[in-house]
Amino acid sequence: MTPKNNPLELNLIEMDTETVSSKTIAEPRSLSEWTHVLCNEEMPIFSNTALSVHDVLSDDRKGAMELASVILQDPNLTVKLLKISNTPHYNPSRQKMVTVSRAIIMLGSEVIRELTLVCSFLECILSAINKQQASEEIAQAIHAAVHAKSIAIAANDSLPEEIFIATLLNHIGSISFWCFCGEQGERIQALINKGKCSREEAEIQVLGFKLTELGTCLSKAWKLGGLIEESIKPGVKSKNPRVGLVHLGYEITEALKEGASSAKYNACIRKIEALTKEPQKDIIEKLQNNTANASDMACQFGATDAAMLIQSRLNNAVDLEEPAPDIDKKQLQLHISQDIVSIISDQIDINLLLETVLEGIHRGIGMDRTIFSLLVSDKQSLKEKLSLGWRKDSYENKVVFNVSETPPNIFFHALAGTQAFWAKPLVNTKLYMLRDINVVGKNECFMMPVFSNNIPIGLIYADRGITNQPLTEEDFSAFKYFSQQANIGLTVYRMQRTVNGKID
Numbered sequence: 056m057t058p059k060n061n062p063l064e065l066n067l068i069e070m071d072t073e074t075v076s077s078k079t080i081a082e083p084r085s086l087s088e089w090t091h092v093l094c095n096e097e098m099p100i101f102s103n104t105a106l107s108v109h110d111v112l113s114d115d116r117k118g119a120m121e122l123a124s125v126i127l128q129d130p131n132l133t134v135k136l137l138k139i140s141n142t143p144h145y146n147p148s149r150q151k152m153v154t155v156s157r158a159i160i161m162l163g164s165e166v167i168r169e170l171t172l173v174c175s176f177l178e179c180i181l182s183a184i185n186k187q188q189a190s191e192e193i194a195q196a197i198h199a200a201v202h203a204k205s206i207a208i209a210a211n212d213s214l215p216e217e218i219f220i221a222t223l224l225n226h227i228g229s230i231s232f233w234c235f236c237g238e239q240g241e242r243i244q245a246l247i248n249k250g251k252c253s254r255e256e257a258e259i260q261v262l263g264f265k266l267t268e269l270g271t272c273l274s275k276a277w278k279l280g281g282l283i284e285e286s287i288k289p290g291v292k293s294k295n296p297r298v299g300l301v302h303l304g305y306e307i308t309e310a311l312k313e314g315a316s317s318a319k320y321n322a323c324i325r326k327i328e329a330l331t332k333e334p335q336k337d338i339i340e341k342l343q344n345n346t347a348n349a350s351d352m353a354c355q356f357g358a359t360d361a362a363m364l365i366q367s368r369l370n371n372a373v374d375l376e377e378p379a380p381d382i383d384k385k386q387l388q389l390h391i392s393q394d395i396v397s398i399i400s401d402q403i404d405i406n407l408l409l410e411t412v413l414e415g416i417h418r419g420i421g422m423d424r425t426i427f428s429l430l431v432s433d434k435q436s437l438k439e440k441l442s443l444g445w446r447k448d449s450y451e452n453k454v455v456f457n458v459s460e461t462p463p464n465i466f467f468h469a470l471a472g473t474q475a476f477w478a479k480p481l482v483n484t485k486l487y488m489l490r491d492i493n494v495v496g497k498n499e500c501f502m503m504p505v506f507s508n509n510i511p512i513g514l515i516y517a518d519r520g521i522t523n524q525p526l527t528e529e530d531f532s533a534f535k536y537f538s539q540q541a542n543i544g545l546t547v548y549r550m551q552r553t554v555n556g557k558i559d
């Protein structure tokens with residue numbers, strides 16, 4: 056097995072506006088300053104996620120393994136993504152998905168890419184101190200997205216999910232601004248409340264630009280691309296009918312504010328009728344159902360204030376979702392174990408196997424840092440192939456373990472054996488070399504050599520070196536089980552290749 060060259064370089068955010076100082080801008084006063092602050096100071100996690108996902112999917116050499124690895128770096132994002140992936144909206148067949156890699160296989164890389172962007176974006180903004188206007192913006196985005204997707208399905212669009220995501224992120228500039236604005240937002244709201252100017256006029260008067268322009272800059276900086284970027288351009292009349300579906304979603308939400316008997320609402324009905332050829336009675340029924348679905352979707356995303364605002368359009372109470380219970384690790388281990396057995400029982404995708412094993416160790420046991428490293432050709436070091444939970448400046452930076460024989464260190468000791476090794480600083484003091492401590496710290500850790508044809512080729516390592524929570528015998532047993540599955544899978548994989556006339 057040869058490690059694939061998979062650099063994932065987090066590109067610097069490019070702006071074609073004026074150059075901004077790298078220092079913190081206390082009060083953004085221009086379009087470029089607002090773009091800089093949102094990307095680099097208020098929402099850096101989303102910036103990194105968006106750019107990482109873009110780089111993975113724009114490189115033909117990278118696949119599901121790299122995409123899953125980006126997602127799994129953020130535990131909250133992983134849980135939210137899997138939760139949404141298992142809702143009827145995305146998973147009508149109700150086939151349980153407990154690993155990110157399984158979700159990618161079942162839903163496809165593009166759907167997971169877009170869902171990752173939405174979950175990561177909402178994770179960032181919902182952690183802010185949301186004001187009324189921010190919740191209104193989020194509610195409208197989710198509500199419009201559900202309407203747009205419904206119309207896309209009725210109009211036989213080939214990728215209605217893409218319509219949903221593009222609509223949801225269409226007002227990304229407004230949502231981001233209202234989640235993090237201060238006095239400037241209050242001034243805009245005050246001007247609107249006086250009734251002397253429109254929302255766009257108030258934005259220009261206070262900010263010097265429209266929030267749709269901020270959305271365009273953010274979309275470019277985050278490399279959202281595709282239909283998202285095409286739909287978001289202000290003042291550009293697109294000939295793409297799919298862009299029209301995105302904008303129609305928002306037209307419906309605006310019309311609903313004026314009521315079902317308004318001229319705006321009836322104009323929307325006629326547009327939908329022309330697109331779908333459905334009778335008006337069916338269209339009206341769908342629009343009503345869409346509101347309930349949008350409220351439920353907002354709950355799934357964790358935007359409960361937005362859910363109440365959506366549902367209030369029909370003046371009905373909303374049954375908000377209870378907080379998600381803590382994950383039952385035993386149950387999660389069982390589900391992931393079943394996924395591994397399924398992978399081994401078929402023609403093995405070795406990358407998928409190793410990623411699922413690592414996810415079983417990392418999430419199923421509850422480790423802080425988990426890594427699979429391959430021996431380099433000189434056998435003097437181990438280089439990261441896949442890691443989860445490792446705090447690094449860039450995904451491109453690879454963790455490297457030194458393998459020292461004289462004197463032996465923890466990694467040499469682990470590779471020299473055939474079983475899992477539980478290293479303990481108080482017991483194995485002499486094995487912890489300064490060079491190792493500089494890389495992983497002086498923590499208890501689990502290690503297991505990985506073999507091909509009875510020759511060690513790599514190592515699985517896991518610890519709780521961030522939270523410093525103690526390791527247990529139960530944890531060690533689970534670690535041994537998952538690591539053994541990796542070795543079993545590699546043996547079966549080698550046999551399959553031998554049968555097919557491809558000997559490693």
